[in-house]
Amino acid sequence: MLRMLQKRTSMIKLMVPRPRLHQTIAQTTIKEIPTIKHATITNSEKTVGRWFLGVSGMVFVAVGLGGVTRLTESGLSMVTWKLTGERMPRTQEDWVQEFTKYQQYPEYKLKNANMTVEEFKFIYLMEYIHRMWGRAIGGFFLVPAAYFWKKGYFCAKTKKSVLLLGTLIGLQGLMGWYMVKSGLENRFEDPNDVPRVSQYRLASHLAAAFVLYSLSLSQAMSKLFPSEPFVVKAKKAFNIKGLSHMTKGMVFLTAISGAFVAGLDAGLVYNSFPKMGDSWIPDDMWQFKPVQRNITENPTTVQFNHRILGITTVSLASALWLVTRRMQLPKRTKWAINAVFAMAWTQATLGVTTLLTYVPVPLATAHQSGSLVLLSFALWLSHEIRFLKYLPK
Structure with a gap:
């Protein structure tokens, strides 16, 4: 009787299919894959993620505004730069004063000598909106960042990203003015020259904007849907x-x-x-x-x-x-x-x-x-x- 039971047991073992090699590899590989616990995403992380998404959205708009400013040849209309922002002309006298400043630079002398004050208002407004939007990005980034930092919403890795993004935003403002300055320099001696900003500085300004956008969007995605x-x-x-x-x-x-x-x-x-x-x-x-x-x-x-x-x-x-x-x-x-x-x-x-x-x-x-x-x-x-x-x- 015992021998019959042993024989049946051995036959059952032979009938049970053995796991194939690729199944074993798959199970081993899956165990090695790092897991993400979606349940651990807190409300504070979601709030930070939405903030990062807002920053990337504002940078996206800034790139579009910069393109329009370049295409309408409005970028050299504002010939001064202030850290706190320029005041929008309100009266006709203010507009004439800004137009007089513009007339001293190569773009007016070589290209727009027949421009009127009314025509100047359009290109000035385009550049003004672009600059003010850039400063709005700085405010939208800085105020929530300070609050979130104080409340402990940032982990060590996020803190490094926030510091990097803040540095890039500050550098973008300086790079923007450095770019505009290249088009205001008196280096266009030939009357056939077209006053324009340096293409090297323009490319650097755009590249920095793309990096800023990419980092903020990547941070938003990692927080909102890992x-x-x-x-x-x-x-x-x-x-x-x-x-x-x-x-x-x-x-x-x-x-x-x-x-x-x-x-x-x-x-x-x-x-x-x-x-x-x-x-x-x-x-x-x-x-x-x-x-x-x-x-x-x-x-x-x-x-x-x-x-x-x-x-x-x-x-x-x-x-x-x-x-x-x-x-x-x-x-x-x-x-x-x-x-x-x-x-x-x-x-x-x-x-x-x-x-x-x-x-x-x-x-x-x-x-x-x-x-x-x-x-x-x-x-x-x-x-x-x-x-x-x-x-x-």
């Missing part, structure tokens, strides 16, 4: 993480190259696509000496580079979408990838349309704002795949 760990079967980790980071970096680089296009009015040369005039590569791309000057100072080369970077960005976003199309991914990650893909093509369409229509202000503003929307989606995707782990096929 990333969730998940596992993907893939031969190489590069498939998603590497490609998404490359796409994000290319979005940023393309946007900064757009600042050089705006700074040199390079969008007004070769208003055709896909060719530049009758050629794929124009003959005047390397006419400046030394040769490296062409990359940032020759309008033809600057536009050509922006085109190539834009095409590369769209190609990377499309490759990312194709690579992940059949992967089993979380819903939010899928949404983020689709958003990057759709916005990349929308942004490219806006850019080409802006070029073909000789850079109208509404389209050009939409194109600049579109770069920030695309960067937002790329940041969202990076946030979603933060805790991604891979299983070998």
Whole structure:
């Protein structure tokens, strides 16, 4: 009897299916994934997250206002800068006084000599709104930051981010004036010169704004909807993480190259696509000496580079979408990838349309704002795949 029981037991063990190797690996890998306890997100963290989101929203508007200011050629209308802010002219006498100051600088002398006081009011108002909005960002950041800090709402990591963001906001104001100052200098001796701000300072100002926006938006996402760990079967980790980071970096680089296009009015040369005039590569791309000057100072080369970077960005976003199309991914990650893909093509369409229509202000503003929307989606995707782990096929 005992022998029969032992025999039956051994037969039952043989009938029980053994766990496959990939199942064992999956269980081991899942145990290694860091977990996020959503229940531990406190009301104070949500409040801080909404504040970070508000800061990023205000920076987004500031970038749009800066684009309009540049496109309407209003940036050099205010020839003074005060830390506490300039007073808006109220009477006609005040307007005449501000206009008299403006008349002493190259933009009026070489370009706007026939401008009237009424025409001056418009460009002054555009620059005034842009500056005041920048100062409003400082107030919106500083007052809640001091309150939250005192109440202990910030962890050690968040405190470092707050200090960095505060420093960047302060530097942005100084960088803005440093940029404007380059267009007020008496270095435009040729009557055919077009007084404008330095394209290098313009690109630096825009890059700092993009960094400020990216940091504040990333902090908001980490507070309001933390990333969730998940596992993907893939031969190489590069498939998603590497490609998404490359796409994000290319979005940023393309946007900064757009600042050089705006700074040199390079969008007004070769208003055709896909060719530049009758050629794929124009003959005047390397006419400046030394040769490296062409990359940032020759309008033809600057536009050509922006085109190539834009095409590369769209190609990377499309490759990312194709690579992940059949992967089993979380819903939010899928949404983020689709958003990057759709916005990349929308942004490219806006850019080409802006070029073909000789850079109208509404389209050009939409194109600049579109770069920030695309960067937002790329940041969202990076946030979603933060805790991604891979299983070998």
